Amino acid sequence: MRSRIIQSPLLHSLLKPLPTTPSIHLRAFATTKPRPAKNRVFDPVRSPAEFQTLLLLHTTRSAPLLTLWTASWCRTCAEIEPLIRSLIELEHYGLEQGGVGYVPIELDSPTIGDVGTTYSIKSMPTLLAFSRGEPQWDTRVTDPKMLEDRDFLIKWIEEEARRGGKGGAGGGLFGGLFGR
Template sequence: MQTSIMSIRLPSTTFTVRVCIRSIRQFSSSAPHSSKNRIYTPIRHPAALHETILLSTSSRTPLITYWSAGYCPPCKVISPILHQIISSDSPPCPADPANKVGFVEVEFDAPENMGSSLGMDFIISSLPTLVVFDRGEVVERETGVKNMSNEQWLREWIERQARRHGEGTGGGGTGQGLFGGLFGKL
């Protein structure tokens, strides 16, 4: 908790006010930089995921969510590769350095997440899973451990997501909108 003291002077009197500012931060992020991706604090509560999606939507930046759990061996192998690629100093899309992505790891086995409907809401049927949100909608997902374990494939996949640059499908035109491509193109 942070306390600030201010003096207020009116024509007839002066008084001092003590203001307590309570800040509850559900997440933090890396400092914004024109050529760097934004990395959010891991998600341990459903509300934090929804806030992060809103932040990426307002900044017109695609958000890559990495769904993992502590009991998942492939997750432990893929996570460092992903973090290394996302946090590297080079822009995700060298052809256009303005293109960048947001990244957050969703800790699926966190107590608050396990007791919620997050897995059902976003159709998470296996771990690890990568889900991309653009303008608040699910636009792509990847569940293939073989692909995710391949650093070159992963780097190209992230570059492709960065090129979206907030140009979502506006209603799931790719057939992967609200229902994650469950019904294909209509």
Template sequence: MSPVTRVLNFNLRVARGFSTSRASRAQNQIYASVRRPDDFHTYQLLSSSARTPLLTLWTTSWCSTCRVVAPLVKSLVDSGVGEQEGGVAFCTVEYDAPDIMSGEGGGLGMTYMITAIPTLLSFDAGEAMTQTKVTDGRKLADRTFLEDWIRNEARRHGGRGGGGGTGVLGGLFGGLRG
């Protein structure tokens, strides 16, 4: 091989990029309680742009179960449950706040089919994941159940969890994702 050929072969190599730092783990985010629809929509946009599911706990001021469940869910998210799976964002939605109850279309509760208090509902890419909504008070007070639920929701990463399921159109559009 001539010296010119060796130089050409060397120049045609593709350099591989590398990093000396470890891949950072996703950080969970806890937002302030939602009392206005604008705040809720802001949190949805923030979580969608970060490709992080938004976990919402719908509560009221008169709900005694909510006073047990809200600190439990918040402590789990704050302690990092779900971070290894991609991370989550969390907020409580004060269902009985005047701006949440009223408003266009009957308020946020009507929009997202909130029929029980408390309700734990995840949003992925801005869409409500109603198939994984939790309203059972016993499940909401079960630490192990909540840890598993948070981890499962964190695995979505903006994938919406749709397609390929057993629903009416389950597998029909599953392969059409871009």
């Protein structure tokens, strides 16, 4: 007896090779235009790990990180913080010069540790910029009258944004010959 092969249309369609389309992979190359920098405003920092993360993020972005060192009991801090936030987030000061990051740091948070001591914060409020991960001591602002002056703050934000990721902490070995 001979066996018969029954050809089913369903079985026949399953055995056909499936048509394939080549997959297309898109990748950004070095010649891709960089996205424009944006101002970034962050929630208050309450731990050293949060601060280090933001510092590293802005170091890799080559953007300055502006910090306002505050405490919950500081009335002046509570008045200044919304002004600085508004200038950066809503009015976009510093954006045209390259963008900035801004974060308040709550020194009376139970988990903040000795971050304030590390950066020699002796009074509140203190406005301190970080460029390439280094504190910019020469432009630190601690005078409450200056911190309440809108025009001064605009100029300060734009200067720090203009500095960008350039410039260390007020000079260096060989007068800044290397790293420019």
